[in-house]
Amino acid sequence: MLFLILLGFLLYPPAVLAEIRVDFEDESYGMGRHWKALASFSEHAGLDSVKDTYHKPGEARVFFWDLRYRDGRTLKRMDPIDYNSENEIRVKDMAFYINGFYAGKLEGEELLQAFAPNEQVEAYETDTGSLGLLIKGEDSQLIPTEYFQEFYSGIARQYARTGIFYLIPLLAAAVFVAEFYRRRIWKGRESRFSWLWTRFYTRQAWRPSSWC
Amino acid sequence: MDTVLYTAGVAAIVLVLIGAFTGSSELNPDESESIYSVQYYIGHLMPPDARTLSLDAYSAFGTARLTELNLFYIFAAQIARLFTFEHGTRLFSVLMFAGLMYFLFWNLKKNRFLLCALFLTPQVWYLYTYCTSDALDFAVGVLVLYQIANPDSMLHGLARDGIHKCGVWKLLLLGFLFSNIFMSKQNYYVLAIYAVCMLLADLFAAPKEERRQRFAVYLCFAGAALLFLGIRYIPEFVHYGIQRGGVLREMQEAIAIPKLNPASPPAEQSSAFNLHGKGVPLADILFHMGLNKTLLRSFVGTYGSLQFPSPDWYMWLMGLLYLVFLSVVCWQVLREKGHRERKVKLGFLFICGMISYVLVIYNAWFIDFQAQGRYMLPVLIFAAHAAALKPEIPRQRWFQILICATALLSLYSFGLYCVPNIQPPY
Numbered sequence: 001m002l003f004l005i006l007l008g009f010l011l012y013p014p015a016v017l018a019e020i021r022v023d024f025e026d027e028s029y030g031m032g033r034h035w036k037a038l039a040s041f042s043e044h045a046g047l048d049s050v051k052d053t054y055h056k057p058g059e060a061r062v063f064f065w066d067l068r069y070r071d072g073r074t075l076k077r078m079d080p081i082d083y084n085s086e087n088e089i090r091v092k093d094m095a096f097y098i099n100g101f102y103a104g105k106l107e108g109e110e111l112l113q114a115f116a117p118n119e120q121v122e123a124y125e126t127d128t129g130s131l132g133l134l135i136k137g138e139d140s141q142l143i144p145t146e147y148f149q150e151f152y153s154g155i156a157r158q159y160a161r162t163g164i165f166y167l168i169p170l171l172a173a174a175v176f177v178a179e180f181y182r183r184r185i186w187k188g189r190e191s192r193f194s195w196l197w198t199r200f201y202t203r204q205a206w207r208p209s210s211w212c
Numbered sequence: 213m214d215t216v217l218y219t220a221g222v223a224a225i226v227l228v229l230i231g232a233f234t235g236s237s238e239l240n241p242d243e244s245e246s247i248y249s250v251q252y253y254i255g256h257l258m259p260p261d262a263r264t265l266s267l268d269a270y271s272a273f274g275t276a277r278l279t280e281l282n283l284f285y286i287f288a289a290q291i292a293r294l295f296t297f298e299h300g301t302r303l304f305s306v307l308m309f310a311g312l313m314y315f316l317f318w319n320l321k322k323n324r325f326l327l328c329a330l331f332l333t334p335q336v337w338y339l340y341t342y343c344t345s346d347a348l349d350f351a352v353g354v355l356v357l358y359q360i361a362n363p364d365s366m367l368h369g370l371a372r373d374g375i376h377k378c379g380v381w382k383l384l385l386l387g388f389l390f391s392n393i394f395m396s397k398q399n400y401y402v403l404a405i406y407a408v409c410m411l412l413a414d415l416f417a418a419p420k421e422e423r424r425q426r427f428a429v430y431l432c433f434a435g436a437a438l439l440f441l442g443i444r445y446i447p448e449f450v451h452y453g454i455q456r457g458g459v460l461r462e463m464q465e466a467i468a469i470p471k472l473n474p475a476s477p478p479a480e481q482s483s484a485f486n487l488h489g490k491g492v493p494l495a496d497i498l499f500h501m502g503l504n505k506t507l508l509r510s511f512v513g514t515y516g517s518l519q520f521p522s523p524d525w526y527m528w529l530m531g532l533l534y535l536v537f538l539s540v541v542c543w544q545v546l547r548e549k550g551h552r553e554r555k556v557k558l559g560f561l562f563i564c565g566m567i568s569y570v571l572v573i574y575n576a577w578f579i580d581f582q583a584q585g586r587y588m589l590p591v592l593i594f595a596a597h598a599a600a601l602k603p604e605i606p607r608q609r610w611f612q613i614l615i616c617a618t619a620l621l622s623l624y625s626f627g628l629y630c631v632p633n634i635q636p637p638y
Contacts, residue, residue, distance in 0.1 A: 052236055177222055184317060185214045 387436020
């Protein structure tokens with residue numbers, strides 16, 4: 001049974017845990033917490049699609065489970081910042097991790113091709129080869145292009161099977177839980193209905209002290 | 213019933229796992245400082261000098277988790293350093309919770325009273341979904357409860373047989389366990405009073421010829437606990453000498469914002485701060501500011517920073533179940549003929565519970581009006597011990613049904629009102 005589950009997972013991995021790590025050119029850049037990613041399995045992305053952004057100076061990270069990694073359409077958009085800072089944000093690269101394993105990177109011109117900016121942000125390649133973002137409004141958005149979707153679906157498919165390294169301990173835990181129950185709880189139980197039969201079908205049933 | 217409880221336990225572990233790895237880190241009480249502290253110990257071995265810490269380590273109250281004696285942050289860092297994902301700082305808490313459940317179900321046959329510690333309220337489960345030292349403090353409380361309430365525990369074995377060469381490691385282990393009480397948050401200090409009272413009751417209940425040996429063993433426990441506490445104080449002594457309290461107070465007054473600064477005049481302080489200094493009478497605190505209602509609500513199931521309460525009917529039902537539990541346990545222990553030490557212990561347990569409550573009132577009146585139920589969680593330890601006073605109680609039908617009811621209600625509250633609400637974005 002366990003073997004079948006593992007085999008099934010290897011033949012058709014159902015999901016991946018994707019991590020996008022945004023590396024800013026300025027290592028002390030502290031506004032990474034404002035970087036937002038919206039990911040959704042449906043075609044629409046609402047407020048509940050916003051993923052928590054984890055940040056430290058010079059970096060922002062986003063995690064999301066991805067059930068439709070095969071077409072690369074789960075990531076709906078990225079918002080660099082939610083207010084008009086009128087500053088330039090420089091992104092050195094975006095690294096992608098699938099199931100915790102490094103899967104690839106977008107930088108320079110590839111990074112520029114991967115996202116289409118809306119009218120509130122201007123995107124260009126800087127002299128240092130980073131992606132430069134000039135924020136012009138309060139709702140700047142970067143929409144993934146087909147180039148991004150192909151890149152992402154390729155790396156996700158390549159690394160999806162690494163999920164087996166999490167499935168094995170998960171299955172081991174499930175087996176442990178079941179075995180523990182069988183040995184310590186089930187074997188130690190009183191007969192399931194013995195109290196019911198003896199209490200309700202004998203005279204003792206109606207004595208209040210029999211409940212204590 | 214055991215199957216129901218086991219299923220509830222496994223479901224609780226799964227929910228805690230989900231909450232820990234998907235819950236927002238901007239929601240839970242004081243978690244950002246705890247995460248900072250854990251991350252500090254990933255890169256450092258020794259506790260820091262408060263005067264060298266960056267402002268990020270301090271809260272708006274001017275306090276820093278890194279200045280606490282608690283070992284939680286050091287332990288959590290050893291686990292978190294092995295993982296790169298963000299919520300690695302919560303992994304230690306999750307493992308502790310799984311360990312507590314395993315310990316509980318391993319002891320299900322002989323020490324069923326432990327069920328009270330983990331299945332009377334989901335507020336305990338919530339502690340283990342985020343990074344907080346309360347998680348270790350409560351786990352220490354459960355282990356202390358096991359040692360004191362279980363007549364076959366390591367502690368009672370040593371007390372009966374004395375300490376021999378091969379038993380020194382047990383003494384040191386127990387000393388380490390008890391020393392953690394003095395390194396915990398202040399609301400858990402009441403566990404030390406509980407331990408002393410229960411052990412003294414056992415001392416006077418023991419046969420006369422055994423009392424001297426038992427007392428000597430107790431002194432050795434105290435010595436071992438003080439030894440480990442002394443070891444923990446070494447880096448503090450190196451940094452501050454004997455001025456630790458003064459230095460931390462100075463840092464608090466220098467860093468806290470005016471509204472939350474103990475040195476600010478009462479008129480400048482926040483409306484919830486130092487109510488005694490503002491002339492608010494105790495009667496107002498007790499009866500007119502909703503303290504008791506908020507305390508009960510946050511004890512039985514309110515999540516986030518008191519933002520996500522469970523429904524009113526749930527609160528009332530849990531309150532009723534607690535009343536039934538208390539009433540039946542007291543009635544059974546008090547109506548028994550003989551067994552005077554059990555009645556004395558019951559009295560001590562009530563006193564410890566009252567001390568817990570009084571400490572919350574003191575904090576609300578003199579320091580900061582925070583009626584948080586998690587400050588009253590040591591009461592669960594006392595409730596569990598009360599159930600252990602008469603060994604038949606945890607095996608009785610009413611107890612089984614009641615604990616199953618609270619377990620299932622806790623699952624309902626935790627599953628519907630905690631885990632979904634602590635998801636980002638926040």
